[in-house]
Amino acid sequence: MTKNKIKKALYIEDEPYYRTIYGGELERAGIEMTYVGNGEEALDEIKKNKFDLIIADLIMPLMSGISFLKETQGKKLNTIVLTTLEGNEDREDCKALGVDHFLVKTETTPKKLLKEIEKL
Amino acid sequence: MKASIFCDPKKSRELWHDLLKYTTIFRYYVDMVHEGEFGGVPSNLEEPIMTLGAVATRGALFTRNISLLSKLELGSIKIQKEAIDIFIFLQESLARMQPLLAEKKLSSRLSHSTVFSLEVDRRHVAFLLDNMLYLIIALTTEEGEVEVKFTKMKRGIILEGKTLISEVTELDLKKMGEEDSLWSEKGQPNDLTLAAYILKTMSKKCGASFDLKKQKNKIIISYMS
Numbered sequence: 038m039t040k041n042k043i044k045k046a047l048y049i050e051d052e053p054y055y056r057t058i059y060g061g062e063l064e065r066a067g068i069e070m071t072y073v074g075n076g077e078e079a080l081d082e083i084k085k086n087k088f089d090l091i092i093a094d095l096i097m098p099l100m101s102g103i104s105f106l107k108e109t110q111g112k113k114l115n116t117i118v119l120t121t122l123e124g125n126e127d128r129e130d131c132k133a134l135g136v137d138h139f140l141v142k143t144e145t146t147p148k149k150l151l152k153e154i155e156k157l
Numbered sequence: 158m159k160a161s162i163f164c165d166p167k168k169s170r171e172l173w174h175d176l177l178k179y180t181t182i183f184r185y186y187v188d189m190v191h192e193g194e195f196g197g198v199p200s201n202l203e204e205p206i207m208t209l210g211a212v213a214t215r216g217a218l219f220t221r222n223i224s225l226l227s228k229l230e231l232g233s234i235k236i237q238k239e240a241i242d243i244f245i246f247l248q249e250s251l252a253r254m255q256p257l258l259a260e261k262k263l264s265s266r267l268s269h270s271t272v273f274s275l276e277v278d279r280r281h282v283a284f285l286l287d288n289m290l291y292l293i294i295a296l297t298t299e300e301g302e303v304e305v306k307f308t309k310m311k312r313g314i315i316l317e318g319k320t321l322i323s324e325v326t327e328l329d330l331k332k333m334g335e336e337d338s339l340w341s342e343k344g345q346p347n348d349l350t351l352a353a354y355i356l357k358t359m360s361k362k363c364g365a366s367f368d369l370k371k372q373k374n375k376i377i378i379s380y381m382s
Contacts, residue, residue, distance in 0.1 A: 054182045058189070096174055121177045122170070123224070125235045125280045143181050143221055144283045146188065149249065 043115075043154055045069045046090040049079045049105065050119075051097045055142070059092070059119065062147030063154070076100030080108060088114075090154065095120040095127065106134040115157065119145065166233045173224040180220045184213040187256075210256035218287055219348045222355050225284060229358060236362050240274035241282055243314065247305060250286035257294045258303070265303045275312060276382040281359055286314075288352040289378050292333075292369070293318045295349050296325055296376045313365075313381035321376040330369045330376070356380070 044067075048060050051074045060070045071086065073079045077100040079091070091114050095102035102118060109116075117138040118131050128139045140153065162168040187210045190198065198206055228234045251258075251265060258265055277285065293303050297318035306315045332338045334357035338350045353369065360367035365382040 052178065052182075054186070058182065058185045061189075061194070096171065121174050121181065123177075123221075123280060124170070124228075124233075125237055125278075128280065141280075141283075143177055143217065144249070144253070146252070147185065 043068055043089045043157060045071070045086075045088050046092060046154075047071045047073065047079060047082055047086075047088045049073050049076065049091065049093045049097070049102065051075060051094065055094070059147050059150055062151055066151050068154075074098075076102060076105030076108070079105055083109070083114070090157070091116045092119050092150075093117070095122055095131075103130060103134070106131065106136060110134050117150075117153065119150065163227060164231065166231055169227060169231065173227065176220055177217075177224060180213070180217040184210075184217045187213045191256075207256065207259055211260035214254065214256045215291075215348060218291055219351070221284065222288070222348070222351050225281075225355055225359075226351065234362065236278045237280070238276050238278055238363055241277050241279055243275045243277075243282070243307070246282050246286055247314070250283060250290055251305070253287060254290045254294060257291065261294060261297070262300045263294060263297060263303055264301075265305070267305045268307075275314070276363070277365070278359075278363055281363075285356060285359060285380060288356050289314070289316050289380060291352050292316075292349065292356070293376065293378055296321055298322050313379055316378040318376040318378075321371060321374050323374075325371075325376075327371050330371055333369055334367065 046063060046068050048056060048070055050056050050059075050072065056072050060072060064070050071082060071088070073082050075097045079093070083091070093102040093105060093116060095118060102120070106116070116136050117140060118136050119140050119142060120127065121142045123141050123143065131139050138153065140150065162172065187206065189195065191206050191210055225234075247267060251267060290303075293316040297303055298320040301318060301320040304317045304319070306317065307313075333350055334353035336354065339354055340346060356367045360380060363382065365380060368379045370377045
């Protein structure tokens with residue numbers, strides 16, 4: 038079980054392999070995971086359900102992570118961006134939209150993601 | 158003549174995104190198999206899986222380095238120096254490079270007296286540390302030892318390989334990191350010299366110095382900010 042208060046998380050990720058890699062680790066730690074493939078589906082999901090945490094990819098079809106963050110800006114959602122994009126510019130864009138937790142997949146093992154979540 | 162899509166920062170960024178995606182997925186899946194997430198690993202498969210882990214780690218680092226090289230050539234690298242607590246970054250980097258240490262049966266030691274911060278770019282600190290570790294691992298003999306030290310006085314990191322592989326000369330080390338050493342005489346890319354080039358170029362951009370030295374049969378790599 039996780040050592041903190043995160044019980045339910047929404048993972049916005051279009052790549053099924055990443056859902057297995059990261060989502061699987063969080064599920065094994067006892068977090069109830071819901072998966073959607075883009076920002077549009079995520080907007081629908083957060084209307085229907087309450088989540089302790091949202092993990093968002095940035096590059097996705099239909100509605101990107103950045104568009105999702107713009108739509109939800111000001112809603113005080115507990116959000117982690119988990120992306121393959123490594124540039125400072127992407128980090129700054131997310132920060133400007135109120136997201137402080139920006140993790141790069143190439144450096145973030147599933148165990149490191151879990152550790153970061155336990156710190157929230 | 159149509160310009161290469163690699164010259165378009167936006168298109169290039171998305172191409173690299175996908176390439177990095179596949180190398181990252183490959184690497185983490187091998188880790189998961191190795192850690193027994195899908196059940197125990199039969200003893201006859203332990204060695205091939207360890208080799209796959211090392212290849213996946215090298216592949217992922219090489220891909221990130223070419224991606225960074227492409228950004229350097231496009232001039233789209235933005236450096237933001239800030240004081241970073243380096244200890245956790247080093248621990249994480251050692252964990253990422255574990256498959257390479259394991260493949261060469263190298264022991265590693267992280268020695269420090271006090272935790273201190275280093276003036277680096279947050280987005281590129283993992284790049285720097287992974288490349289430093291990769292270089293020291295590649296240049297150390299099998300079953301050797303790698304030591305990572307901090308030098309608080311000079312605000313830097315020193316990596317020491319206790320036994321340099323015998324084929325590497327002082328001249329080879331001197332050439333590493335120079336642009337013309339990126340390609341071998343046969344015209345093949347070399348991941349080792351690319352790692353050194355990335356280190357040298359990024360250190361320069363951060364106003365730091367990077368050095369590769371031979372001391373008796375030891376190899377010493379330093380980054381001073």
